[in-house]
Each structure stands twice: as C-alpha cells, then as structure tokens.
Amino acid sequence: MSQQASSPTVWKGELPKVGIRPTIDGRLGGVRESLEDQTMNLARRVAELISKNLRYPNGDAVECVIADTCIGGVAEAAACEDQFRRQNVGVSLTVTPCWCYGSETMDMDPTRPKAVFGFNGTERPGAVYLAAVLAGHTQKGVPAFGIYGRDVQEAGDATMPDDVQAKILDFVRCGLAAALMRGKSYLSMGGTSMGIAGSMIDVAFWEKWLGMRVEDIDMSEFIGRMNKGQFDPAEYKKALAWTKENCPEGDDYNSDEGKRSREQLDSEWSDSVKMSLIARDLMVGNPKLAEMGLKEQAQGHGAIASGFQGQRQWTDHFPNGDFLEAILNTSFDWNGKRAPYIVATENDALNAATMLFGHLLTNTAQVFADLRTYWSPDAVASACGGHKLDGLASDGLLHLINSGPATLDGTGQQSDADGNPTMKPFWEITDEEVAKCLKETTWHPSITEYFPGGGLSTRYKTRGGMPATMTRINLVDGLGPALQIAEGHTVELPTDVHDALDQRTNPTWPTTWFAPTVTGRGAFTSTYEVMNHWGANHCVMTAGHVGHLFITLASILRIPVYMHNVDAGRVFRPSAWNTFGTDGLESADFRACENFGPLYGRK
Numbered sequence: 001m002s003q004q005a006s007s008p009t010v011w012k013g014e015l016p017k018v019g020i021r022p023t024i025d026g027r028l029g030g031v032r033e034s035l036e037d038q039t040m041n042l043a044r045r046v047a048e049l050i051s052k053n054l055r056y057p058n059g060d061a062v063e064c065v066i067a068d069t070c071i072g073g074v075a076e077a078a079a080c081e082d083q084f085r086r087q088n089v090g091v092s093l094t095v096t097p098c099w100c101y102g103s104e105t106m107d108m109d110p111t112r113p114k115a116v117f118g119f120n121g122t123e124r125p126g127a128v129y130l131a132a133v134l135a136g137h138t139q140k141g142v143p144a145f146g147i148y149g150r151d152v153q154e155a156g157d158a159t160m161p162d163d164v165q166a167k168i169l170d171f172v173r174c175g176l177a178a179a180l181m182r183g184k185s186y187l188s189m190g191g192t193s194m195g196i197a198g199s200m201i202d203v204a205f206w207e208k209w210l211g212m213r214v215e216d217i218d219m220s221e222f223i224g225r226m227n228k229g230q231f232d233p234a235e236y237k238k239a240l241a242w243t244k245e246n247c248p249e250g251d252d253y254n255s256d257e258g259k260r261s262r263e264q265l266d267s268e269w270s271d272s273v274k275m276s277l278i279a280r281d282l283m284v285g286n287p288k289l290a291e292m293g294l295k296e297q298a299q300g301h302g303a304i305a306s307g308f309q310g311q312r313q314w315t316d317h318f319p320n321g322d323f324l325e326a327i328l329n330t331s332f333d334w335n336g337k338r339a340p341y342i343v344a345t346e347n348d349a350l351n352a353a354t355m356l357f358g359h360l361l362t363n364t365a366q367v368f369a370d371l372r373t374y375w376s377p378d379a380v381a382s383a384c385g386g387h388k389l390d391g392l393a394s395d396g397l398l399h400l401i402n403s404g405p406a407t408l409d410g411t412g413q414q415s416d417a418d419g420n421p422t423m424k425p426f427w428e429i430t431d432e433e434v435a436k437c438l439k440e441t442t443w444h445p446s447i448t449e450y451f452p453g454g455g456l457s458t459r460y461k462t463r464g465g466m467p468a469t470m471t472r473i474n475l476v477d478g479l480g481p482a483l484q485i486a487e488g489h490t491v492e493l494p495t496d497v498h499d500a501l502d503q504r505t506n507p508t509w510p511t512t513w514f515a516p517t518v519t520g521r522g523a524f525t526s527t528y529e530v531m532n533h534w535g536a537n538h539c540v541m542t543a544g545h546v547g548h549l550f551i552t553l554a555s556i557l558r559i560p561v562y563m564h565n566v567d568a569g570r571v572f573r574p575s576a577w578n579t580f581g582t583d584g585l586e587s588a589d590f591r592a593c594e595n596f597g598p599l600y601g602r603k
C-alpha cells in the first residue's frame with residue numbers, strides 16, 4: 001500500500017482484489033492436460049492487462065489474485081472460493097479457452113460482481129461454455145457479464161483483441177467500484193437541509209443497494225472540536241498559511257449593510273480551514289488525534305462519502321461549509337495532490353452517492369452542482385443584447401451552479417493528452433495544472449442574507465470543450481433508487497455574456513455551462529427536455545463521456561437507469577438482462593432490477 005499510515009487517508013487497509021478463475025475441461029487422460037498451460041496463461045494475461053491499466057482511487061495498481069489451480073470441477077471451485085475469501089477478492093472474472101462444466105465450475109457467490117470471458121477459439125470452444133455458464137447464472141439468479149471477442153482467434157494466439165480488452169477493463173472498473181463501496185460509510189454531518197428530500201437520508205438505500213452504512217454526527221461536533229482545538233495544530237498552521245497564499249479573496253458582492261468587517265472575514269477564513277480539517281478527520285480519522293489523546297476521534301467514521309448540512313441552523317450562526325466542501329472535493333490541498341474526499345453540499349446524500357459512483361469509476365474529482373436554469377437561445381439573446389448561441393450551445397444551455405462550493409478541478413484547467421479540458425486522477429495532475437486551478441478560482445465573502453454566519457464561496461467558470469457526463473440518483477417510493485445520465489460538453493461563453501447571466505444568479509458561486517448531447521428522442525429531444533426530466537435540484541458532473549460505466553455499475557447494484565443518451569452499442573449489462581427483453585432496453589432494465597432486487601438485500 002502506498003498510503004503512509006501517519007496521514008489521514010480515505011483508502012486505509014487492504015483494498016478488494018480482482019479474482020481470476022481459469023476454468024477448464026476436467027477430463028484427465030488427455031483433454032485437461034492439453035489445456036492446462038493455455039488456460040492458466042490466459043488467466044495470467046488477463047491479470048496483467050488489469051494490473052497494468054487500472055488503479056485504485058489512491059493511485060495503487062489494481063491487484064489480481066489467480067486461483068491456485070485451474071478449475072475443472074466443484075472441488076477446485078470450492079478451493080478457489082476459499083482462496084478468494086482469504087485474499088479479500090471483491091470481483092471475479094472467470095476465463096477459459098475451452099468447454100467446462102457450467103454449474104460445477106461457476107462462481108456462485110451471490111453478491112460479488114462477476115464476469116465470464118470465453119476465448120473465441122474453435123479448437124476447444126470457450127464460447128459454448130460461456131453461453132452454458134451464463135445460462136446457469138441467469139437460471140440461478142446470480143447475474144454475470146459475458147465477454148466474447150468478435151473475431152475467432154487461433155488457439156495459440158496470445159493477443160487480447162481491443163473489444164475484449166475494453167469489456168474486461170470496463171467490467172473490472174465497475175465491479176471494483178461496487179466492491180470498494182461495500183462495508184464503508186456515508187457520514188451525515190447534520191440532518192435535512194431546507195427540506196431537501198435528498199438530505200433525508202434513506203438508510204435502506206445505502207445498506208441494501210450499496211452495502212454501506214450510514215453514520216450520523218450532529219454539527220455541534222464541529223463547534224466542540226473548534227473550541228477545544230481538537231485538530232492537528234501543526235497542520236492547521238500549514239493549511240492556513242497555504243490558504244492565504246493560494247486562495248485569493250475576491251470582491252465582496254454584499255450590499256453595504258451586508259458587508260462584514262475585515263476582522264470578521266479573517267475569523268471566517270480561519271474557522272473555514274479548521275472546519276475542513278475537522279470534516280476530513282470525522283470522515284477518515286487522523287492518527288495525529290491519537291497522539292493528542294483523542295483516540296476515539298482518531299478513528300473517524302470509515303466514510304468514503306459525506307454530506308454537510310450547513311443550511312440553515314449552522315450557516316445562520318457559523319461560517320458555511322463552502323471552503324471545506326470545495327477543498328475536500330479537490331484533488332489537492334496544503335498536503336499536495338491526493339484523492340478527493342467526496343463531500344456533498346446540503347447533505348444531499350443522493351448526490352453524494354452519485355459523486356461516489358463518478359469518483360470510483362474514474363478516480364477523479366466530481367463537481368456537485370445545482371441544475372439551476374435552462375437558458376434557451378432566445379432567452380440568452382434577450383438577456384445579452386442579441387447574443388446568438390451557436391455550436392454545442394445552439395440548442396440552449398444548462399446552468400450548473402452550486403450555492404457556494406465546487407471542486408477546483410471543475411475549473412477545467414487540467415488537460416488531457418490532446419490539450420482538451422478534463423479532470424484527472426490526482427497522480428496525473430501536474431503542478432502547473434494545480435497552479436492553474438488555483439489561479440482560476442477566487443473566493444468571495446458569502447452573501448450575508450443567505451449565510452448570516454459568513455463563509456467564503458468558490459467562484460470560477462469551467463473551461464469550455466470538456467466532454468462530461470451529468471448524473472443523478474433519485475429515490476422513488478415503491479421502486480427504490482433510479483439513475484439518470486446525460487452526456488454532453490461544457491461550453492465557454494464570451495465574458496460579457498457569461499457575466500450577464502452569471503450575475504443574475506449569484507456572482508460568488510462556481511459556474512459550469514453544460515450542453516447535453518441531444519438525440520431528438522424522449523428526454524433528449526432537446527436541452528430543455530433534459531432539464532424538464534431532471535429529477536432533483538442537484539446533479540453531478542464527471543469528466544469524460546462515461547455514461548456507459550454508470551450504466552454498468554447501476555446494473556451490478558440493480559439500480560435502473562431511466563434516462564440516458566448513451567449509444568446502445570456502449571451499454572454493457574449482465575447477460576440476464578437480455579432475457580427481460582432486447583427491444584426497449586430501458587424497460588427491460590427496470591424489469592431486471594425489480595426481479596433480482598437490490599444487491600445486498602430485499603427491498
């Protein structure tokens with residue numbers, strides 16, 4: 001593990017591994033012997049592909065465990081299961097070039113995400129085993145993904161076709177996301193914010209669909225720790241100095257009567273930094289607290305996601321959580337580059353879960369936003385002196401703007417290999433890009449009428465041209481969770497147009513102009529219809545067109561997807577889903593999720 005035990009970290013302890021199961025025709029006396037090396041070598045190639053291409057959220061290479069022997073029957077299958085349990089295997093991938101005996105060799109664990117890769121050769125067909133064992137998975141109610149290369153390969157062909165590589169890697173990304181969530185916590189810091197339904201925590205959703213637990217703390221814990229100095233004083237000193245140097249305070253947009261004194265603002269800065277340390281320590285603990293005699297506080301709540309209620313009880317009296325939410329969701333801070341801590345504004349736990357999906361699928365920071373306004377081309381023209389939206393924005397724009405914080409990665413100041421704006425895993429972000437994200441962001445005294453207790457809000461606008469995916473999990477009485485997805489691009493407006501629109505809402509908040517990819521059908525008939533179908537006030541923006549990964553992860557967890565604009569060819573779900581209908585995949589998804597129920601328990 002690369003994580004130093006001495007610093008706080010989300011991903012403590014051993015992370016779930018990927019188990020590779022080489023299955024084989026068990027007939028000794030010639031058949032099995034002729035296949036042993038080919039089968040085990042196939043498993044080794046798959047393990048190498050995974051460890052070379054995939055990383056955990058902490059940057060470590062994904063670890064694979066290969067079964068000690070090929071699996072020709074139930075005895076070896078059981079031995080493999082024992083080995084996988086001993087070695088913390090959270091995802092399984094069965095691989096074979098030949099015919100094997102389906103139910104005698106299959107992975108029967110009811111909750112571990114699983115796939116089967118049947119090498120497409122004809123000498124000892126892996127495909128027919130694939131079909132047989134997937135039928136078994138469907139019949140026994142243990143859905144599995146099927147991976148089968150398009151083109152027949154020679155038995156000795158050690159290459160892995162691109163289509164097979166893509167499916168293996170996408171399955172493992174999504175299976176690991178599910179496995180990484182299992183057993184971890186969501187930390188609710190406070191309660192319901194302003195009657196927002198998403199912040200009325202539904203514990204059953206976290207337990208039955210995600211296999212997680214919900215931890216609760218009252219916001220008074222912040223005041224207690226601030227007043228008693230229950231945070232690392234050395235880190236606080238370092239963090240405050242870094243903040244003063246790197247987080248410039250911008251204009252105060254408050255009215256004269258709303259303006260706060262310099263002394264008050266300075267105390268809000270120092271309180272905001274303390275709140276950031278305390279929120280992080282509450283989530284993941286901090287060994288330094290144990291050295292201070294705070295052994296219980298040092299343990300944290302095992303939270304890989306959290307939410308801060310803020311409004312209104314806290315923010316009426318104390319600085320809001322804008323700084324803590326922005327900096328913890330960012331891929332760097334005073335300690336340097338590191339995995340973001342997923343923190344939802346207004347304790348919107350459904351947006352937190354969606355942020356967590358995006359983070360675990362891509363290892364990147366996630367933008368929390370209100371989906372506040374649809375700006376039609378006509379409305380923009382009349383608000384901005386006739387300005388005509390064009391290009392990606394020609395069907396109008398969605399204004400994504402949270403009420404104060406957002407990850408600084410959301411500035412779009414990180415670039416991919418082609419120079420396009422993106423948000424990257426922390427280990428790929430350059431020092432120059434860190435500096436650009438900080439430079440693009442200004443911090444403004446929060447608007448006093450909204451936040452009487454003060455605070456510093458995050459202001460930036462996202463660079464245009466970023467392929468991005470907007471998502472949201474909603475809860476439906478009687479159905480459970482349902483996911484919506486909209487791939488699209490960020491758009492940059494001319495400064496005068498941006499300012500005219502931005503100033504109407506709140507100039508102290510972070511703005512992203514988003515143009516969903518419209519298809520002309522259903523919820524994607526137009527940009528307006530995307531907004532019209534959005535299920536809540538909040539959304540999450542993830543860098544890249546990764547709607548297909550959200551769809552695969554949702555199917556593993558049995559969360560139906562009720563709108564998306566992902567081409568059918570990119571949709572990858574367990575083979576069992578096909579049996580619920582192949583024409584009208586959306587409704588089939590609902591039927592399959594309803595049929596199999598939440599991954600970790602009954603509804």
Ligand SMILES: C[C@H](O)[C@@H](O)[C@@H](O)C(=O)CO
Pocket residue numbers: 196311346370402403450537
């Ligand atoms: C300041 C306001 O209360 C905002 O926080 C509010 O409009 C929201 O963001 C609601 O989600």
Ligand SMILES: [Mn+2]
Pocket residue numbers: 345346369370402403537538
């Ligand atoms: Mn909001």
